[in-house]
Amino acid sequence: MKISQFTDVGFSAELHCVNSIITVCTTTVTTSVRARAPAASITLSHTPSPSPRIRSIFVRTITRKREYPRHLIPEETICQRCPGIVPLSDPFLITTKGKILTNCRIIEDISTYCKHCPECGMLYRYQEWNEGLHNYNDQIILDLALCLTLRNLLQVHTAVSRAVEYLELTTGVKFPPSDTVLHGYLHFEALTAHEYKYSCVTCGDNPPVVVMDLHKNGVFHSLNDIEGPPTNFNGEVDVERFWEALSMEMVGRGFVTSSRNNPFTVTPSYHFWAPWIGPTTRHSKVVLNTEFKKVHQPKTKKEVAEICVSEGRLRDELFKQKVPILRKLCRECGLDSEGSRSNLLVRLSNGMKSRETYDKIHEKIWAASGGWAVIMCPCGIVYSVKCNLRAESPSDFTDMLLSWTHMPNVVLYDFAQSLATHTNLRVPEAMPFRPHEGCLMAPTAENIKLAQEGKLRVSLPWLERMEVKENANGHPITGSSDHYALYDRCHEDNIKDGAGG
Template identity: 50%
Template sequence: MSQYQPEAEVVRLIHNRRFMELAAGMEHVSVIKPGEELEARPIDDTLFACPLCPKQKATTWRRIQGHFEGHVNTAFRFEDKVICRCGLPCRDAAHYHCPLCWTTIIRKEQMRFHIKYCRRRTAPPVFVPAHSMPPHQRDHDYSQLPPNHSDRSPQRPGVPSGPETGDRPEATSTSCDSPEELVPAKAFPTQTLKRAKCPHCGLLLYKKNLAAHVQRKHTQKKEKPALKSLCIDRANGIFAVRKVFSHGFSTPVHVQRKAGEPQRTTCELRECRQVRALAQRGGLTPTECEHVRSLRFSCDSAAEEPLREDVLEEMVSLNLCGAAAANDCKERQKAARDAGVPLAVLVNFGGSPRQICVSVHEPKTLYYSVLGRVIVTYKTTHNTWHCPCAKPHKSCPHKNVSRWHLFQTRKHLFNCEAPPSTDRSSSEDLEKSVRYVYEKKRIPPDPPGAAVDAPTQTPDKLLPVETVCPLCSDEPPLTDAFLVTDAAAVVGMGGLSRNVSTYNRRCSRCGVLYRYQEWRDGLHNFNDRVILTLELCSYLRINMQSHVSVSTCVSCLEKLHGKKFPPADTILRAYLHFEALTSSECAYACVTCGPSPPVVVLDRHRTAVRDLEVSELRTPSEDYDGQQNISDFWDSINLDMISRGFFPKSSSNPFVVKPSYENWAPWIGTQTRRSDSVFNTEYKKISEDQTEADLSAAAEDSLFDDLLQQQIWRIRKLCRMCNIDASGSRLDLIKKLQEKMENRQTHDKVQRALWGASGGWSVVLCPHGIVYALKLNLREESPRDFADLLLSWKHFPNICLYEFAHDLATHTNLRTDSAVFRPHGGKLAEATPENLQAAAGGKLQVSLPWLSEKSDLPDDADAHPVTGSSRRYALIHKYHEADPDDPEEVLRSADLVPEIPGSVNGPAAEQLLSDMRKNDDFLNAMAPSAHLFLMRNIIQHRNTESNRKLEARQLKRSRHGVFQLKRRKVK
């Protein structure tokens, strides 16, 4: 007995049902008659399914109608009927049902031939009603049915025929007169296909496949056509050739074929040159690569466009190019003119207009300009530039020249017109929604435990709780909730829950959009498509304190649950969205030192913000006084993080904060700063006077010290980057670099490689390691940055411990009308020979008793409220290195003050910087605003944990069980 196969039984029942439909004059569900249409199968009140696609997921009425339109567009039309493609399990693949017989056809072209054949040679079966049949026919006798001669093809000699009709199993007799049993169990037409022999190889195959067999097996392949090419420089024989054979975009490469003296034929691709060199070393005939061979068919030359300087000046006036970049473009134009080569040539092969390539002259022969030219690509859809000499978001001279060329030839690409009114209205509505969420949907710093715990059951629908508009005066009712998506994902520690439906409501009067944003349910909605649980947000926050990135956490959760989570970048932006809505005070104060510490430690953390392009920052206006509103700036940073859940693209997001001299503020605690107006005078670093230029010598020495600490592989990489021979010992390479760094361009290149594009972080902390002020520098760090921070404080500290104490005191005293660091310019004693000799011998002691107990001298208006003294010193701690060239530095040693060494925790600052360096891997890859926001957030949680430990330590040290906290309070 054969084994029962349910799949075969299902197919048999489907065919029997089709035969029944034909017998009863019914049409298949995929055949639409005139005046009819496809009917959706309702699942519930809001979701519907397609009757032809069982694998199609249930969706909304609007989307199912669009799905039906796709069926109609791909349908086959026969007479007045529309035959849609059927996806039911009649066959394994999608197919069409013939309305004249029970045949199913997969391809639409074959359906056209089948209809003609079936219409001409097949007559529909004739069925006699049961009540009119003679008695002997009611016993299921099919001999009276007319024969269907179209079931078999006419027999030809030499061609094997198909199975005879007599071989079919006969139907058994039953006592049931139902129509289903009037049809044989297997009444399918059979057709014998013709066979033919291949004239080339003698293979016997179906005749319909003979042409394809000959084409594939016995037709000689045509040679590949030549790659498109364009002559760029006729004098030197340089061409631009497509890189590969493809229908899409392909970046051109430069190829040289010069016939004069010296004769030269080469391709700039390293792979092509390596193959040629390998053939020469092996004694083989040198072969030409496909790029060089394509030059045989090259006949087109690119027209050079002389670039005008007035266009460049217009770009500078429109802030499309900086003044320094414009001068560099002019110098490169002069160098190209002297060399007799075109500066910039448009390479157009007639492809997609979305990718524009420009060949730019490069006078130096480097690894990316083997033939003295560079291909710069501009993507119009994303407004991005690519050059092989720089990273995607970094500026370079070749990009500036290409921008100059396109601004002159295709100025419409730089048109910054205002968007249409409808888009502007939609953007304004989203702005109101972002501000509403920021003001009304804040999350407490410590949510209740029930909210942090993972929800026991994920809801299927998330609707906004607002039913009326709270922003309108008369609170009009909102529109009915409309579906945003039915495929939202809830991400939590327990895994991933998909197919969650999210809904929005809108105010018909003001247009504000309201969405689900309720933290009390234990969920945090990012963009209506990704929802995080508060438990996961807390887990990510703890991992941030342990220097673990969000991508690592997501990868661990994916491996744990065996599911694919949303992209790590999306979850990171969702976490930043959560932190921006958290009502954290960011006090930045120590429980022991109070809001105004008398002793502070100044230090810096060098980092590289990759997306920070300092060279393209605009020079501030002349009326800018160097003061920033710290509250407004950090509100804009929070709005930037929140708006990422509303605006899908940053190009249309009005809340994006970009670095600029006029809008870039530090963070100082509310009780520590004098007011919301703080200093940020980094724009003055652009053109420093001679006095401040002398102050940067210390930074130059620090850069050289960092160079000495680099490993040999890193030094060799720096040498190759600066076009220096990388062979030799470590000290020889450092000496070569130091000599080359006398050139400003090489110096800046080495500095960016070691310290990054930005100036790093300036940090002010108390002796206990609590951070009080934080600033991300746009340019190279200098004493000016710390002076900006300290001059913004309500009470200037008495003791400032800084590695470059002399530079800090000199710069700060120059900026103020009266000297801030006094007496003796911030030194502990007057620089007399006796004091210098005593300090060098360790015999000089300068006691500052007001550090331990407040001074009882008459109140001074400028005195510090904790110490009662108005003296201020800029000193060097023992873990700092004094300047050996300045003999007066010994008078700035903190060891001369007996009250300082025991009260200052030097390793605390080093530990802070070490912790900050551990976060560089994931922080440096972020945008500047996200980098700034997340660093402040991480330091805030670190301060909170450090204060908790300080309180526990003080409580433990209290005597007789009396819990006393020694806090310094300011009246």
């Protein structure tokens, strides 16, 4: 793996993965290394790993190992970059104060070593996964069992900070700050082979029915100063390049003393920010992100009124907030900020009856940040995910749907009508949501009355059995080219017009 697009960041760094060994070469590091490295070379047996990234099976088999070496020396003996056989330097010591973090203890006073190539200056560091260890930054080393524990805990919705609390309680030992452990773990994942298919085994690559939702946890709170995109930016972003850049940011953290010095840092920007859509679901690696239009294009009144957040929805979000945020909100709304969490929530909930307090809470909780926009199949498997830089708009979901090879026939969303209108305006020649602009029936007075009485029946037989008639635009599973945007039962109140589901 050679990343060349970042070499113009003033760090002149090259990162390579050669036979499971990460090597980093920088002008500054190389100079100081040359001054310190002994002249003689050493010979150690070199066993190349089958893949530059760790394979999961490999990881499982080696996690049983519990005894670790106290001197961590890179295995390479010859340079992987120079032509011919160029022996590497003797190992030279980086620290004697390294720590191996494990599930049951911390092993202190570990020595870590480096080698360098006398010809090209390439620095070789310890990254020997076959010894059951993942070297994060030559100071903190995680054993692979701990890495897998953190992964599995995340998969059952337990944050790394909580895992660290648990480890400290269990072992009675003070662990490094949870952010350091998190970065060490992410460093491990960034160097692990993942496919990121984002596809359900039951629904296949092109589900005909999807559910769209927004998750407000883990949102940005201070993104007011994102620069506008270049004038020629058309909203197309390379999904693979973006996510590989994020991986490189995680890998780069292991080589620098602080995130501020990381030359691979990806700063939020409108023109280099992409959703993830599985490779077999998206039509190409170039996908849409038109978020810059949320702020850099004037909105019509209709668009401003598009999303009307119900009081209940806002209250749901309010109840997810932590105490310091609730206290701050109370102060900002001129309410008493003392007392327990439930006291604060009751005060804010009652306060929401006043327009002024409602607007304040809306601004702080809902509109300040974007959250994660997610498209799932009915089984709950995520097909597309995007971290919004700005508050949610149907355009976030339109971007993702228009990046799919086959748009689903039925889309369930809290703001279905707005989604259908926005999408049809974006592609007026195709009008993706039709018939009836995405409604199940024409919004006639008679149909609306029947719907209100619960007597309206609509049949979509192709959901059960594929439509047989020839239809070039038909969905590969249903055969139908109809596209409906529907509400779930909880959000039927959001309907302002039409006879949506």
